[in-house]
Amino acid sequence: MKITVLGCGALGQLWLIALLRQGHELQGWLRIPQPFCSIDLQDTDGTIYNESIIANDPDFLAQSDLLLVTLKAWQVSDAVTPLAKKLPASSPILLIHNGMGTREELSRVEQPLLMGATTHAARRDGSVITHVANGITHIGPANPQGKDYSDLAEQLHQALPDVAWHDDINASCWKKLAVNCVINPLTALLDCQNGELRHHPDQIDEICQEVAQVMVREGYHTSPESLRYFADQVIDSTAENISSMLQDIRMQRHTEIDYITGYLLRRARAHGLVLPVNNRLYERVKRKESEYERIGT
Numbered sequence: 699m700k701i702t703v704l705g706c707g708a709l710g711q712l713w714l715i716a717l718l719r720q721g722h723e724l725q726g727w728l729r730i731p732q733p734f735c736s737i738d739l740q741d742t743d744g745t746i747y748n749e750s751i752i753a754n755d756p757d758f759l760a761q762s763d764l765l766l767v768t769l770k771a772w773q774v775s776d777a778v779t780p781l782a783k784k785l786p787a788s789s790p791i792l793l794i795h796n797g798m799g800t801r802e803e804l805s806r807v808e809q810p811l812l813m814g815a816t817t818h819a820a821r822r823d824g825s826v827i828t829h830v831a832n833g834i835t836h837i838g839p840a841n842p843q844g845k846d847y848s849d850l851a852e853q854l855h856q857a858l859p860d861v862a863w864h865d866d867i868n869a870s871c872w873k874k875l876a877v878n879c880v881i882n883p884l885t886a887l888l889d890c891q892n893g894e895l896r897h898h899p900d901q902i903d904e905i906c907q908e909v910a911q912v913m914v915r916e917g918y919h920t921s922p923e924s925l926r927y928f929a930d931q932v933i934d935s936t937a938e939n940i941s942s943m944l945q946d947i948r949m950q951r952h953t954e955i956d957y958i959t960g961y962l963l964r965r966a967r968a969h970g971l972v973l974p975v976n977n978r979l980y981e982r983v984k985r986k987e988s989e990y991e992r993i994g995t
């Protein structure tokens with residue numbers, strides 16, 4: 699396959715290397731156009747990959763069989779909209795990011811749109827990307843044109859296992875959203891590793907109760923207890939991690955709070971629900987963000 703990867707950060711580089719190793723033809727797409735994109739990745743087994751691949755070639759984009767998007771949620775819509783105009787109408791666009799809400803922003807794209815939620819963990823250490831932990835990537839349709847891409851899921855699985863196809867991806871996205879609603883704002887505000895949250899069971903319970911209320915209204919069969927169980931599992935398996943939101947706060951970058959807790963609050967409002975705990979967390983993260991964003995402007 700010919701694949702353009704939009705976003706060459708930690709997750710983007712992970713996919714670029716995995717797909718290159720499977721013999722696919724790849725290009726990167728960078729927000730600041732450059733002729734090449736360099737990959738510097740250390741895999742979970744310690745293997746180091748250094749590659750340089752072409753980037754931002756519009757002809758390559760016009761012939762791509764897939765546009766894989768690994769940007770942060772808040773960057774997706776502005777970056778994908780112009781590229782979708784040049785991508786063949788039959789080539790799917792796969793979005794892999796934390797949070798929800800980009801599907802609504804891209805409701806006008808012609809192409810089949812697919813959503814992905816992953817538990818692979820990768821982080822940037824200076825200029826090197828470290829693949830910290832293997833995981834599973836759940837993908838499925840985000841618009842009616844994206845209905846059956848289970849063959850694509852199989853090809854992606856060959857490159858970076860595990861990949862699972864879901865006819866209803868929303869359920870997986872909501873489950874991941876619940877975990878992100880717990881771990882991301884709490885670690886960002888407490889300035890701690892994920893594992894430290896084991897000492898804050900009451901706050902986790904309160905968040906899960908509110909998330910479960912919204913999920914039930916959205917039509918998902920869940921309970922605060924099952925969300926709590928899932929969140930605890932992720933806290934344990936990523937105990938040493940610095941969550942992406944805490945990394946963003948430490949680097950004074952824009953966070954994904956509007957697509958995580960913010961999305962939850964928007965859906966709650968649509969159902970006439972009030973979520974005081976998540977609302978407070980949202981406000982506190984926004985306040986932190988605005989402190990440095992104000993200084994930066």
Ligand code: KPL
Nearest residue numbers: 796881936939941942943
């Ligand atoms: O997705 C994550 C993130 O950091 O954004 C979790 C699952 C919380 C792992 O750190």
